[in-house]
Amino acid sequence: MSVQTDSKELIAERAAKELFPSSVVNLGIGIPTLVAKYADLDKVYLHTENGMLGVKDIESEEEIDPSLVNAGKLPIGENIGASYFDSAESFAMIRGGHIDIAILGALQVDGQCNIANWAIPGQNILGVGGAMDLLAGVKKVIITTNHTDKKGKSKIVSSCTFPVSAVRKLDILITDLALFENQNNRLVVTELMPGVTLEEVKAKTEASFDVSDQLISHKEV
Amino acid sequence: MSKLMTAAEAIRKVKSGDTIMVGGFGLVGAPLSLIDQLTKEEVNNLTIISNNLGEPGKGLGMLLRQGKVKEAVGSYFTSNREVGENYNEGKINIRLMPQGTMAECIRAGGAGIGGYYTKTSVGTKLGEGKDVREIDGQMYVFEKALHANVSIIKAAKADTLGNLVYYKTARNFNPAMATAGDFVIAEVDEIVEAGELSPEEIVTPHLFVDAIVLSQYQLTRDGVVQTR
Numbered sequence: 001m002s003v004q005t006d007s008k009e010l011i012a013e014r015a016a017k018e019l020f021p022s023s024v025v026n027l028g029i030g031i032p033t034l035v036a037k038y039a040d041l042d043k044v045y046l047h048t049e050n051g052m053l054g055v056k057d058i059e060s061e062e063e064i065d066p067s068l069v070n071a072g073k074l075p076i077g078e079n080i081g082a083s084y085f086d087s088a089e090s091f092a093m094i095r096g097g098h099i100d101i102a103i104l105g106a107l108q109v110d111g112q113c114n115i116a117n118w119a120i121p122g123q124n125i126l127g128v129g130g131a132m133d134l135l136a137g138v139k140k141v142i143i144t145t146n147h148t149d150k151k152g153k154s155k156i157v158s159s160c161t162f163p164v165s166a167v168r169k170l171d172i173l174i175t176d177l178a179l180f181e182n183q184n185n186r187l188v189v190t191e192l193m194p195g196v197t198l199e200e201v202k203a204k205t206e207a208s209f210d211v212s213d214q215l216i217s218h219k220e221v
Numbered sequence: 222m223s224k225l226m227t228a229a230e231a232i233r234k235v236k237s238g239d240t241i242m243v244g245g246f247g248l249v250g251a252p253l254s255l256i257d258q259l260t261k262e263e264v265n266n267l268t269i270i271s272n273n274l275g276e277p278g279k280g281l282g283m284l285l286r287q288g289k290v291k292e293a294v295g296s297y298f299t300s301n302r303e304v305g306e307n308y309n310e311g312k313i314n315i316r317l318m319p320q321g322t323m324a325e326c327i328r329a330g331g332a333g334i335g336g337y338y339t340k341t342s343v344g345t346k347l348g349e350g351k352d353v354r355e356i357d358g359q360m361y362v363f364e365k366a367l368h369a370n371v372s373i374i375k376a377a378k379a380d381t382l383g384n385l386v387y388y389k390t391a392r393n394f395n396p397a398m399a400t401a402g403d404f405v406i407a408e409v410d411e412i413v414e415a416g417e418l419s420p421e422e423i424v425t426p427h428l429f430v431d432a433i434v435l436s437q438y439q440l441t442r443d444g445v446v447q448t449r
Contacts, residue, residue, distance in 0.1 A: 128296055
């Protein structure tokens with residue numbers, strides 16, 4: 001497993017701990033999709049915006065049904081108690097505040113807890129999908145992302161230079177280095193990932209942020 | 222009068238300059254036989270309302286390659302790089318919409334609603350230039366309903382009256398599009414006699430459907446396979 005894959009799994013595993021019993025959860029594309037395998041699907045109901053509640057992972061190739069996919073067009077399975085509905089009803093659930101948690105990826109987040117996760121300046125804007133609808137309506141937004149991009153540049157910036165996805169801010173940010181909470185629209189680091197020091201987080205974060213009095217640190221790797 | 226038709230008979234309803242709604246989320250729930258037939262017709266200047274515009278040279282992507290598309294309305298064109306190329310060359314207009322906004326615009330169009338206010342896209346590039354209104358302390362943007370001259374959709378099964386049932390996540394935009402087109406063509410995998418579907422399981426009642434066409438394609442684990 002590559003280092004990058006490892007960090008994605010680490011983020012997904014940590015994000016799964018934020019899910020509570022009977023919560024209805026929508027998982028975005030990328031790292032968020034990985035959260036499914038760390039979640040207790042007897043207690044958590046996964047929603048996908050293309051029209052299903054009760055998503056589960058498939059365990060083998062034989063289970064693939066080409067007409068059963070998630071929003072990332074990947075094959076999924078049908079959990080006990082699952083239901084299907086059309087796109088308009090699915091987004092009524094999202095916009096209408098019936099989804100408890102959305103776990104989404106991001107291109108950038110900033111020190112004021114803004115989210116940019118749909119467009120890159122200077123490139124054609126050709127896709128938005130359900131990102132804006134989810135941010136407009138879901139009760140709690142958890143952003144999962146690697147702390148830095150492929151060139152090592154911080155994705156946690158002072159102020160988003162990419163177009164924002166909503167006026168809505170993030171509630172929790174989980175990266176491969178740390179977990180931040182939104183406190184009065186300011187990032188507050190509350191937990192360090194295993195083996196990570198606060199100095200490393202500071203060095204790799206462009207945005208200014210606060211440190212919680214109850215900072216959780218796992219020294220062991 | 223029977224609603225059962227061949228793809229060629231049904232697609233004759235499409236005229237140059239028409240707005241066409243096309244169901245599907247990628248290939249899942251897309252009316253592949255009807256799209257295929259559309260690529261064989263001498264029509265152009267079409268406005269296509271569909272979540273995606275196929276893949277390069279495939280499905281709606283073939284229609285794009287043939288130069289028949291004037292405007293694409295959808296939420297996610299990233300799966301077909303040729304959309305961007307055509308846009309850069311000024312060959313097509315693109316109207317990008319949040320997926321839920323698009324779905325609701327279609328629903329509104331079919332339900333006799335002129336438009337509606339939504340929280341989605343407020344304060345973003347996609348909300349720029351739109352009428353903004355504060356309702357109970359929250360900001361909303363106005364979105365106008367969408368209509369089509371012809372909707373082409375995919376269902377699993379139809380009865381001879383045109384009642385439709387769907388299969389798993391192949392449902393997606395199809396039921397809403399069935400309500401928002403002046404002429405609605407449903408491509409289905411199976412046609413049964415009226416009375417064979419349970420009234421409880423029917424998702425799209427027959428009054429929305431004008432034509433029923435038997436599908437020639439099946440989506441399998443190995444891709445799209447011609448079955449008829």
